Amino acid sequence: MKQVLExxxxxxxxxxxxxxxxxxxxxxxxxxxxxxxxSDYCADGSMDARFLCVESEHSAMAAVIGAASTxxxxxxxxxxxxxxxxxxxxxxxxxxxxxxxxxxxxxALGPGWNIWTDQTDSLAQRDTGxxxxxxxxxxxxxxxxxxxxxxxxAVNLPVMVVMDAFFLSHTFExxxxxxxxxxxxxxxxxxxxxxxxxxxxCAIGQLAPPNVYMEMRRSIQAGMEAVPDRFAALExxxxxxxxxxxxxxxxxxxxxxxxxxxxxxxxxxxxRQVVADLRREGRRAGLLKLKMFRPFPSAEVRRILGPAPKxxxxxxxxxxxxxxxxxxxxxxxxxxxxxxxxxxxxxAGLGGARHYPRxxxxxx
Amino acid sequence: MKPIPESFPEISLFxxxxxxxxxxxxxxxxxFARPIYNEKTAPCSAVCPAGTDIGRVGMxxxxxxxxxxxxxxxxxxxxxxxxxxVCFHPCExxxxxxxxxxxxxxxxxxxxxxxxxxxxxxxxxPTEQRADGRRVAIAGAGPSGLAAAYFLSRLGFSCDIFESAxxxxxxxxxxxxxxxxxxxxxxxxxxRITRLGCRIHCDTSVTSSLLSEIRRSHDALxxxxxxxxxxxxxxxxxxxxxxxLAFLADLRRRPAAAVQGRVAVIGGGNTGVDVARSLRRLxxxxxxxxxxxxxxxxxxxxEVAMALEEGVRLMELAAPVRVERADPGYxxxxxxxxxxxxxxxxxxxxxxxxxxEREMMVDGIFSAIGAEAAEPxxxxxxxxxxxxxxxxxxxxxxxxxxxxxxxxxxxxxSVPDAVASGKQAAxxxxxxxxxxxxxxxxxxxxxxxxxxxxxxMEIYRGGPRKDRSPRVxxxxxxxxxxxxxxxxxxxxxxxLNHRLSSFSEIETTFSETTxxxxxxxxxxxxxxxxxxxxxxFCPEMAVAVDRTRQIDLTYCKGCGICVVECPSSAMDLxxxxx
Numbered sequence: 001m002k003q004v005l006e007x008x009x010x011x012x013x014x015x016x017x018x019x020x021x022x023x024x025x026x027x028x029x030x031x032x033x034x035x036x037x038x039s040d041y042c043a044d045g046s047m048d049a050r051f052l053c054v055e056s057e058h059s060a061m062a063a064v065i066g067a068a069s070t071x072x073x074x075x076x077x078x079x080x081x082x083x084x085x086x087x088x089x090x091x092x093x094x095x096x097x098x099x100x101x102x103x104x105x106x107x108a109l110g111p112g113w114n115i116w117t118d119q120t121d122s123l124a125q126r127d128t129g130x131x132x133x134x135x136x137x138x139x140x141x142x143x144x145x146x147x148x149x150x151x152x153x154a155v156n157l158p159v160m161v162v163m164d165a166f167f168l169s170h171t172f173e174x175x176x177x178x179x180x181x182x183x184x185x186x187x188x189x190x191x192x193x194x195x196x197x198x199x200x201x202c203a204i205g206q207l208a209p210p211n212v213y214m215e216m217r218r219s220i221q222a223g224m225e226a227v228p229d230r231f232a233a234l235e236x237x238x239x240x241x242x243x244x245x246x247x248x249x250x251x252x253x254x255x256x257x258x259x260x261x262x263x264x265x266x267x268x269x270x271x272r273q274v275v276a277d278l279r280r281e282g283r284r285a286g287l288l289k290l291k292m293f294r295p296f297p298s299a300e301v302r303r304i305l306g307p308a309p310k311x312x313x314x315x316x317x318x319x320x321x322x323x324x325x326x327x328x329x330x331x332x333x334x335x336x337x338x339x340x341x342x343x344x345x346x347x348a349g350l351g352g353a354r355h356y357p358r359x360x361x362x363x364x
Numbered sequence: 365m366k367p368i369p370e371s372f373p374e375i376s377l378f379x380x381x382x383x384x385x386x387x388x389x390x391x392x393x394x395x396f397a398r399p400i401y402n403e404k405t406a407p408c409s410a411v412c413p414a415g416t417d418i419g420r421v422g423m424x425x426x427x428x429x430x431x432x433x434x435x436x437x438x439x440x441x442x443x444x445x446x447x448x449x450v451c452f453h454p455c456e457x458x459x460x461x462x463x464x465x466x467x468x469x470x471x472x473x474x475x476x477x478x479x480x481x482x483x484x485x486x487x488x489x490p491t492e493q494r495a496d497g498r499r500v501a502i503a504g505a506g507p508s509g510l511a512a513a514y515f516l517s518r519l520g521f522s523c524d525i526f527e528s529a530x531x532x533x534x535x536x537x538x539x540x541x542x543x544x545x546x547x548x549x550x551x552x553x554x555x556r557i558t559r560l561g562c563r564i565h566c567d568t569s570v571t572s573s574l575l576s577e578i579r580r581s582h583d584a585l586x587x588x589x590x591x592x593x594x595x596x597x598x599x600x601x602x603x604x605x606x607x608x609l610a611f612l613a614d615l616r617r618r619p620a621a622a623v624q625g626r627v628a629v630i631g632g633g634n635t636g637v638d639v640a641r642s643l644r645r646l647x648x649x650x651x652x653x654x655x656x657x658x659x660x661x662x663x664x665x666x667e668v669a670m671a672l673e674e675g676v677r678l679m680e681l682a683a684p685v686r687v688e689r690a691d692p693g694y695x696x697x698x699x700x701x702x703x704x705x706x707x708x709x710x711x712x713x714x715x716x717x718x719x720x721e722r723e724m725m726v727d728g729i730f731s732a733i734g735a736e737a738a739e740p741x742x743x744x745x746x747x748x749x750x751x752x753x754x755x756x757x758x759x760x761x762x763x764x765x766x767x768x769x770x771x772x773x774x775x776x777x778s779v780p781d782a783v784a785s786g787k788q789a790a791x792x793x794x795x796x797x798x799x800x801x802x803x804x805x806x807x808x809x810x811x812x813x814x815x816x817x818x819x820x821m822e823i824y825r826g827g828p829r830k831d832r833s834p835r836v837x838x839x840x841x842x843x844x845x846x847x848x849x850x851x852x853x854x855x856x857x858x859x860l861n862h863r864l865s866s867f868s869e870i871e872t873t874f875s876e877t878t879x880x881x882x883x884x885x886x887x888x889x890x891x892x893x894x895x896x897x898x899x900x901f902c903p904e905m906a907v908a909v910d911r912t913r914q915i916d917l918t919y920c921k922g923c924g925i926c927v928v929e930c931p932s933s934a935m936d937l938x939x940x941x942x
Binding site: 095096097154155156193194200201202203204205206207208212215216218219222223226229230233 | 372375376377378379380381382383384385386387389
């Protein structure tokens with residue numbers, strides 16, 4: 001059934017339908033609406049879950065790590081400075097192979113104090129071993145949250161569902177909310193491979209000598225490498241049940257394109273319009289939407305972008321001294337090609353600044 | 365839907381996990397300090413003259429164990445319904461909760477439990493003592509005499525109380541107006557005391573012949589006659605001044621006639637305030653005339669505040685000089701006083717000011733400037749061989765064991781201090797007759813609540829309270845993170861119009877809901893209230909709960925987390941002795 005939902009509430013609704021058992025979070029704008037709704041669901045009994053109030057994001061992540069270690073389905077949400085405060089424990093969650101799902105609302109880091117959207121917060125966590133999935137609209141937020149639990153539990157790695165502040169978190173859109181039974185068919189109860197058992201006490205996450213530590217890291221990478229196939233497979237099921245699929249990347253009019261715009265997040269909607277306008281004018285423009293950032297879908301990026309002469313990557317993030325982060329990743333993916341497209345990197349929209357669908361014909 | 369293809373190879377999952385149980389790691393071997401359960405003394409109970417175990421009363425009431433809570437008060441105080449109404453509750457002044465929001469309303473909870481004990485027939489906690497023929501005579505059925513009879517009866521003594529008035533209660537019956545203490549509440553608590561077997565002989569003054577008889581028939585005498593005689597004011601025209609204590613007593617004997625016009629009440633103590641408030645209820649416009657300032661008044665500040673609320677006026681720094689008859693009424697001449705210094709408690713010392721005398725035309729004058737022992741034999745002995753002095757007693761063992769208590773000996777003249785006298789007398793008589801004079805100070809010392817001087821009958825009788833450390837728990841000993849702010853419960857109050865038109869009781873007793881909520885505000889300072897934090901926070905699962913709590917020293921590594929997370933400081937970390 002279609003409901004008009006705020007982006008934040010689309011996440012919360014999905015979490016409720018995923019029958020999450022333990023949640024912990026600390027409020028921060030623009031994430032707060034998510035956990036407010038979830039604590040309401042716990043209070044009114046519509047969710048059979050424990051909501052742990054904590055004093056910081058660091059503790060929120062610690063709490064869900066503890067809960068996930070007991071083999072229950074867990075969720076948290078954060079943003080910006082809150083995510084930065086979790087940093088240490090993000091590494092722990094992935095190396096402990098705990099399938100935690102987090103909604104991460106992209107917000108700029110201060111100073112200047114800024115609550116508007118900017119991807120630098122989540123991209124600064126790219127090396128923590130979390131799967132990252134970026135969303136374009138409210139429906140995708142709902143669907144990705146549901147998919148995230150199945151993906152996380154399939155590969156024993158945590159997943160960050162990433163969404164833009166305000167443009168997505170605080171915008172109301174019609175969202176198809178599937179029936180509980182259908183979600184249950186897609187997402188069966190969690191069968192943990194790691195589970196603390198009081199009857200068989202053991203230590204987990206304890207000392208690992210160098211050789212063991214190296215193997216653990218290789219195992220995480222193996223999990224990451226399995227993600228594209230696993231994601232594709234679960235999307236097959238998802239499409240069967242719900243009639244939608246997203247892919248790790250989405251290519252629009254790329255087959256014969258002379259120039260391909262590479263975007264992520266809500267700016268994708270603007271880019272779709274620009275590409276449609278250019279096509280109407282007879283210009284051969286295409287669009288690549290990056291949904292999956294970790295693991296980076298290098299093979300698909302190479303396959304789609306490789307034939308085009310020019311690539312324009314629009315980054316709403318900044319790695320100072322290097323430029324836009326998506327542009328770097330795209331360049332690295334294309335490097336192994338014998339004939340590489342020219343990649344132009346554009347940093348735009350930081351701290352919530354707008355992207356306007358204007359272009360100069362000579363830029364193409 | 366086609367079945368989910370699970371043809372994928374199993375995902376690599378290589379994590380650090382031990383394959384033996386962690387039980388092999390006996391973390392207790394790391395320990396250089398160990399946690400111990402060590403219950404301590406709550407500040408409220410240490411300052412309660414009656415030694416009431418307030419922290420545990422709060423704990424029992426918070427758990428809904430209301431009759432047990434009432435019985436626990438009765439272990440230490442025979443008059444909870446009275447004290448819940450008239451005690452000046454020093455416990456609340458030292459309540460650690462005040463550092464978070466407001467003190468716990470101990471008096472409100474005590475009053476509720478006192479009333480509950482009356483309405484539900486909660487009796488004095490039984491003792492193992494059996495009547496054994498030891499007999500004590502008690503002069504005066506006021507609070508100290510009643511308390512002495514209560515505790516002595518419970519220790520197996522046979523008691524006779526001799527009371528000159530027609531009914532027992534002393535100052536509670538004749539000195540405190542009904543709007544503060546209804547007669548039936550007092551009667552109920554006295555009945556519970558007499559059910560222990562002691563006899564109250566009313567209309568029986570202790571004459572010299574009765575004294576001689578007591579010396580023959582009893583083993584000891586407790587003198588708790590109180591201050592029955594008002595101190596004279598000593599100014600010309602004194603005969604035209606009505607004695608405040610006698611006025612209050614008359615009010616309790618028979619319905620009073622209306623009093624019109626402006627009346628002066630001389631004095632700044634509780635009796636003066638009660639006289640003025642009673643006169644207000646009878647229709648007069650009373651003015652309290654006090655030689656010092658409001659902040660120097662010995663009356664309890666809330667009583668002064670309510671008196672002013674009710675329309676009693678206060679004239680500070682004015683001392684009566686003479687009274688003359690005028691027509692109509694009287695001319696009261698007053699000397700204006702000034703503060704010439706303040707003592708170390710910031711109480712004013714005053715002397716006549718240079719300003720001329722003032723005159724005040726009034727329709728009546730009452731005085732309540734203090735009282736003293738009514739007869740010479742009631743005076744405690746000053747000093748000498750065989751004279752005993754304790755915190756709430758003085759005694760004389762020269763020819764017949766006689767102990768003096770209550771207002772006759774106490775520096776703070778209050779009901780709970782009178783209860784303290786009665787309790788101390790019971791302990792002294794009991795020890796004196798059982799173990800001899802040499803044992804008395806040791807037994808009293810061992811029965812102290814915290815640093816004293818309050819005494820606990822439970823400790824004296826060897827109850828579990830004796831195991832607590834005398835250390836008084838302060839705010840810094842607590843972990844306030846485990847307490848949520850909550851406002852103190854408020855009793856209902858009669859509105860002003862109703863207050864002024866009757867002698868009905870002003871405040872109502874807490875409802876059960878309010879009382880339990882109030883009890884939940886209690887931090888239970890120094891006491892284990894089974895919150896289970898020590899077990900829940902222990903990283904080694906080394907806290908075992910099987911009726912009592914124990915630390916499993918095989919695994920306790922001495923981290924001290926349990927001690928820190930104990931909200932009420934019922935645990936300590938001590939150095940490991942190896």
